[in-house]
Amino acid sequence: MSKMTLKTEGDRHVVVTRRFAAPPEAVYRAHTEPKLIQKWLLGPDGWTMPVCINEARPGGKIRYEWTNGTGGGFYVTGEYLELKPYTRLVHVERMHLPNATPDNRVETTFDPDGEGTLMTLRMTLPDAETRAAMLATGMEHGMEASYVRLEGMI
Amino acid sequence: MPSLDAAFSALSDPTRRAILARLALGETTVMKLAEPFEMTQPAISRHLKVLEGAGLIVRRVEGAKRPCRLAKAGMETIDQWLAMLRKALARNYDRLDEILADMKPEGGKDIK
Numbered sequence A: 001m002s003k004m005t006l007k008t009e010g011d012r013h014v015v016v017t018r019r020f021a022a023p024p025e026a027v028y029r030a031h032t033e034p035k036l037i038q039k040w041l042l043g044p045d046g047w048t049m050p051v052c053i054n055e056a057r058p059g060g061k062i063r064y065e066w067t068n069g070t071g072g073g074f075y076v077t078g079e080y081l082e083l084k085p086y087t088r089l090v091h092v093e094r095m096h097l098p099n100a101t102p103d104n105r106v107e108t109t110f111d112p113d114g115e116g117t118l119m120t121l122r123m124t125l126p127d128a129e130t131r132a133a134m135l136a137t138g139m140e141h142g143m144e145a146s147y148v149r150l151e152g153m154i
Numbered sequence B: 001m002p003s004l005d006a007a008f009s010a011l012s013d014p015t016r017r018a019i020l021a022r023l024a025l026g027e028t029t030v031m032k033l034a035e036p037f038e039m040t041q042p043a044i045s046r047h048l049k050v051l052e053g054a055g056l057i058v059r060r061v062e063g064a065k066r067p068c069r070l071a072k073a074g075m076e077t078i079d080q081w082l083a084m085l086r087k088a089l090a091r092n093y094d095r096l097d098e099i100l101a102d103m104k105p106e107g108g109k110d111i112k
Helices: A024-032 A034-040 A128-134 A136-140 A143-153 B004-010 B014-023 B030-034 B041-053 B072-102
Strands: A004-009 A013-020 A048-054 A061-067 A073-084 A088-096 A104-113 A116-124 B057-059 B068-070
Touching: A004 B072, A013 B072, A024 A034, A024 A088, A024 A104, A024 A116, A024 B072, A034 A048, A034 B072, B004 B041, B014 B030, B014 B041, B014 B057, B014 B068, B030 B041, B041 B057, B041 B068, B068 B072
Parallel strands: none
Antiparallel strands: A004 A013, A013 A116, A048 A061, A061 A073, A073 A088, A088 A104, A104 A116, B057 B068
16 A cells, blocks of 8 residues: 555645654654754755754744755745644745745644554645646646556555 | 756646647647637747747748647656656655654654
C-alpha cells in the first residue's frame, strides 16, 4: 500500500495525505521546530536548508531557503494564520523563483490514526488557472501514470 | 533549455492550455486550431506566439502556412519539474519517518 497520496479536489485544491508511525504531537513538532524541519524538508538528495525561520504563532513568519551547494537555490516565504497545537496548522506561502508565485493557502491537520498519525495537507490556490499551471499540464501529458508508478515504489 | 517561468506563465491561460491539448493530438494549422474557439485567427496567432516564445510549441514554414506542433523539450521540462516535485515530497516524508523514529515520546522534547 502506498503511503502518500496527492490528488486534486474541486477547481482550486490539491490534497496530500501521508500516514506516520508517530503520534500527532511528534509530527506537528517536526513541522514547526526549525531544528527538526531542517532535517527533512529538503527536497531531492543533495539539497540543504541553510535558512529556516518558523515562528509558530498566529501572524508568525515562515522563511525557508534551499540550496543545492552548486549555486542553485530558491526560497519560500509565508505567514501563519491559525495554529492549534498538535492538531492543525494554517498558513499561506509563496515560492520565489525568483519571482513570487501566487499565494498558496495550506491547511495541515494531524489526526490520530491508531498508534500513529494521518496527516492531511490541503492547498488552496487563488484560482483554477494557477492550480492548472502547477499540475494539469503534466497530468495531461501522462504524468499521472508515472505518479502511480512512483507511489508503488514508496 | 526552455525557461520554466515562461512555460508556467504561458500555461496560466485556459485558451493556451486548450491549444496544447489539441496539439497533443498532432501537428495542425492556425486555421484548424482556431475552429473550436470563438476567436479570430489573429487572436489565436497571438496565443501561439506566447507558446512559441515559452518553448512549448514549434512552427515550421510550409508555403503560406505555418503548421505548429508541441515542442518536445518544452513539455519534457515541465514533466521533469512535476516529477521532481512529487518525488521530492515523497522523499521528504521518508526522511521525516526517520526523524520521528528518533523522537522518543518521553524524551522527545530534548531532541535537537
